[in-house]
Amino acid sequence: MKRDLPRGDDAAAAARLAAIRAGDRGAVARAITAVENGHADAAALLAALEGDLGRAHVVGITGPPGAGKSTLIAALVGECTRRGRRVAVVAVDPSSPLSGGAVLGDRIRMSEVAAAEGVFVRSVASRGHAGGLASATRGIVDLMDAAGFDPVIVETVGAGQSEVAIAALADTSVVVTPPGLGDDVQAIKAGILEIADVLVVSKGDSPLASATVRDLKDMLRLRARRGAWTVPVVLTAATRGEGVAELLDVAARHAEACGRGRRLAGAVQPPGPHDAAARVATLARQDAFLRHCALELLDAGPGRATLAMTVGAEHLNFNGTCHGGAIFALADSAFGLASNSHGPVAAGIEAHVSYHAAARPGDRLVARAEEVSRNARLATYRIDVTRGDVRVASFGGTVYIAARRHAPREAATPAAGARVPGPSS
Amino acid sequence: MNKPLPDPVPASLDEARVRWAAEYAAQLPQDRETRNRSGIPVKPLYTPLDADPSRYDEALGFPGEPPYTRGIYATMHRGRTWTQRQLIGLGTPRDYNARLLDILDKGATAVSLIPCNSVYRGYDMDEVYPELLGTCGVVVNTADQMDTCLDRVDLATTSCAMNDPLPFTLLAFMLATAKRRGVDWRDISGTSNQSDYISHFVANHMFFRIALPGSRRVLTDHVAWCNAHAPRWNPVSVVGQHMQQAGATPAEAMAFTLSTAIQYAEDCIAAGMSPDAFLPRFTFFFDISISFFEEIAKFRAGRRIWARVTRERFGARDPRSWRFKFHAQTSGVDLTRQQPLNNIARVTAQAMAGIFGGLQSLHTDAYDEVLSCPTQFGARIAVATQNILREEAHLTDVIDPLGGSYYVEALTDGMEERILATMADVEAQGGMYAAVRSGYVQKRIGESARAFQAKVERGEQTIVGVNKYVVDEDASARPALPKPDPSLMRSHLAGFARWKAERSRDDVDRALSALARAAQADGANTFGAVVDAAVAGCTHGEICATLRRELGFGQPLVVV
Amino acid sequence: MSLRPKVLVTKIGLDGHDRGSRIVAAHLRDAGMEVVYTPPWQEIAAVVKLAQEEDVDVIGISSLATDHLIVPRLMHALRDAGLAEVGVIVGGIVPDEDERALLDAGVARVFHPGSSLDDIAAFVRDLAARVRSARFPA
Ligand SMILES: Nc1nc2c(ncn2[C@@H]2O[C@H](COP(=O)(O)OP(=O)(O)O)[C@@H](O)[C@H]2O)c(=O)[nH]1
């Protein structure tokens, strides 16, 4: 029998895929827009590219605002170009919580290097996502990977916590610390330092820089080593190009030691707060119900998880207020993630809820789950559901802890479906 | 003279004030709150109760005496009125020279030169898109072309203001011209009007920049060289204009300018110069906005602060070091494209504020400047405005005629306080250089710019013809604007190419490598090497490129 | 489908007066748009590359000192790069006869000094919507 000729649409889709794989600037850019805005065909596109992924070394660069991340990335890009590599950058800037708009300013620091042919820079607004990462970033990184860019560098603002997402996405997480944090080092210790594969002290031309390097090294000595990899501290002065080549080499060594494509495979790690957070992010991605309900993961750690949901028309009961079942679903999901954050599989055996206040269309509900107690077999959790300052519901639950651990299987899930959908913006 | 108030203030005066206040409140129960652009609250009435008469000597004094609040010279405008300095520049050197001679003939008393934006940005004419050449200034790239620009102008007797960002090639070309004409460099007078590199980093204008540390070095070299070789030249003009145009309030503009001057003075002192060797040739350059009394108070307060800073902070002994000499330009930002002839009224009010503020030199904008570069017709009206204010309106008969006004004195004190507070903020950032490098100053100015724009958008600040009293206009009634004749510009370009081909390449190469070496060596004087390069036939673009290569490009420091 | 306009605010040519472009960029952000902002003095080729990578809907060029004269070159370069549909607006000091030339070259609109920021934002939003629906037909 004669085979059907490809329909026009299929031919166009094939051409589009070929153009992306060939690294065509316009095709990659347009596909990113589709992913960023959740166009109908974006999922299929990403699924079709699945076999092209995992070649790029994904380097996440995070740290507080003004730390010098963008300047450092500009220097790294320059160094990559000199080494003949084709490099892509995703620079995420926060959206204004008031207007939802954003001034995407990272690129300003990169204007000199961004002009080169083998460089692709894309600025992205976080659109309300915690963890400094826009929900679409994973898909954007996939597209850049498929388009043959290597490395792919991701800049995110780290406000000190919730850096879960970048650690799950990047093969190598670089945390940039400006000099002179002094006692504040203790403050950030519990936060973003936990996710660092490499620590950078920026602005090495400033007098306090070497003292900060010493402080950080002291601090690292107190911490358990992460497997075979010892977290190095690199001093850079990006405006003078110092330490940049070294950083690139260190990052490459980390990729050799720990592999590429972490976002695809979910490499097994010894336990730690970072891993708890990353695990929760992975579990959330694998949870079809979470996706279906458009629940958004805001924060996670050992024994805790925070989810958010915006009440829409589909959530309303006959009274025009949010259905109790929807609130239960939100709280129960946070309960499930928090109880599974440690590694062993946990299954809910009991839960109860009290409703205190109604929620209406447009309300943003936040469910925060905390561990109350935990022993070898049982653990209990308390979940508060709030709307701004108002407590909407209290939820309590108990889990049974199995002997089995979670084996991350993220690669098995279709790439396009593997993200927690963001608030539709 | 002020009639001294009896001391203590009679009770009757206070009673009368209370009576008036009650009456005022009864008639105007919903009074609006008024603040000037710098944020100082403005009351409906000022009386002797707002002044402290015992401070007269300390706060005001007499003209020509510190703190110079009433003027830096004993005779002020009664003796010598201000220098009438119109910035001009259009097209080719020949076009410029014709316009210059016309303006000198119409009453201007000094020369000024605005180069084309390509020159400002450090390029030769053959390095940029030709359609951008000569649209806003004269295209001058060589000593030969400067000779044409200044044809029939006596360099020994005419003060020349060069709008010349570092590395000061235009001055170098002028010195080369002087040398050729046998004029002694010691007789050359005028000002390097765009020497203030810090202001160029604060407000991104069109100026050539090398990276901050290199800029700092080149300016200090320039001051040292002029001290030795061109003692009548003012090497430093600290420019508040850019900051105010970028959106700084008048108080901020004055504060940032004074902080910049302090930075330059400290750099010169660190380079081994004595304060009295360079401070007398520091000059200032300000914008005059249409906020009339505020501008007057800004200038009076600035004079007072500078007198104190130079004496107390730098220990200057020479009274010439204490004097706050400034050139001022009416603000183009206040002018509107709508009903452009209204701009003549605006410029008049701005110019009056500058005159009452005690300026030494004045540029009045042409009414059509906001449409593009001024026409000859517009430039003539601008000059006439100054002549009218001086000779018909008799603004110069009395020195500091608003001195002693309860309002103006209180406002001068208020502005001084604001200015000092902002200067203290800069000081806390580690001085102006550091505050600009970190973006602190840019951020503050950006905030002020947005706040002002918001007031306009809300209608709280009227702009006639824009947000109030709008009229339907026939766009074709607006004047057509001159563009440089493309064929003249083409032949200017061709002439430049020929000239380059014919000059001695050896001389040029030698001068440029000497310039590069001077930039690399710490002890050498970069400006001396620039002058040598100009004399040797190097072009503007070649000199700028050499320094950019050796000292780095000054990337814009952007803060949104 | 989300329509957050993505706008590039930039300056080409020789002049650097950026008060206007900064105010407009901040206002468009406050109006809910995602704005890529650049410092002045961009090369035309760099603007085209940026517009393509960022897939912006609208480019706003600020010109206060005759740099609008090279906007027709930008329009050509955009077309050559296959970006003919991108909306381009110019704001600043543009004489009337030059305005006509810019519109002929494909510029969507010229905003003169005194234009209200809200008008600019409204125009950009509409223009972006038109560009998007041309790019992603429903
Ligand atoms: N002295 C110095 N300043 C730097 C260096 N790197 C960045 N900066 C400055 O730090 C500020 C913030 O830089 P940026 O890269 O935007 O930081 P980000 O917010 O972390 O992306 C800018 O003013 C940079 O010029 C450096 O190596 N040395």
Ligand SMILES: [Mg+2]
């Ligand atoms: Mg950044």
